[in-house]
Amino acid sequence: MGIHREDLYPDLTAAGGLGPALEEAARLRGCDIGLPPWAIDAVVLETARGFVSVDPAAEERLFRVVVRIIGYTEDGFVWRIGSTRDLGLLVEALAAWQEGVQLDELRSRFDFMELDEFARAVESGEPTALQWSGLLSTEFHRRQWNLLRRFHADEVLGNMFPSITHGAVRLRVDPLDGTSRQVLVHELDGERYEVVRVGVPDAVWTEVQTGDLIAFVRTALRPQ
Known part of the structure; x- marks a missing residue:
């Protein structure tokens, strides 16, 4: 056996x-x-x-x-x-x-x-806190550090569960549920980003300027 x-x-x-x-x-x-x-x-x-x-x-x-x-x-x-x-x-x-x-x-x-x-x-939110700490201290993800720091500093987005997928930053509402509301954010050039809400039918990548990024991602993660 x-x-x-x-x-x-x-x-x-x-x-x-x-x-x-x-x-x-x-x-x-x-x-x-x-x-x-x-x-x-x-x-x-x-x-x-x-x-x-x-x-x-x-x-x-x-x-x-x-x-x-x-x-x-x-x-x-x-x-x-x-x-x-x-x-x-x-x-x-x-x-x-x-x-x-x-x-x-x-x-x-x-x-x-x-x-x-x-x-x-x-x-206590320990998995989320440890995940942020790990990503922000891992040299392998240095290219995403600036974007991660922006999200982590925000009072709403800093409570999301972060990960990196093919170079894009993923934020998920529930660390325990891989299907919960989530977005992928891909940095184009430091001033422009592409954002998509994962798991939504017919979702498309949307280009967002840096000044609008936090508000856009917050909205994307709200219940629809």
Whole structure:
């Protein structure tokens, strides 16, 4: 059964891998965990609160749950949020996480979930603050520093989650949700910029002068 010891995970072996075993457990519990059909041994779920992965331990029967937010480093921001030996309990917790159940309720319903560190980081804006700090101190992104500093200094845009995509600065409203309102800003020559709102049907790049940039980006990130 690949990387998992058969004597620790006979149910995974019988199902053909971690993914199929989770799907079967979810079906029996009446849950939907949104598992992609190609997930066999490696299970990663894209959720509104980051990417959630399940990792069976090698030394004992234990399913470890990790949540990750993509950041400027290769690993991004990573929290271990609990572990359990119970596959059925695990799929119920994953389904509740997918549904957006509040963290306090998740704690009360699933004793194995350890959400204090994750909750503190989210509530304090830590992922966003660390992301700004990382981008503004990484030589690889020196070319974007001036634009990043302008955004970071603004009382509204400085609270957005920044990243760099193909040389353009991306600002996202919610660090946990990769589909939340976001814009890409590409610097043309220091006085002119191109801005596009990502994920909006028929969105086009709009050229914006430097003096209008902050107001334009603020407007683009407002709820429509």
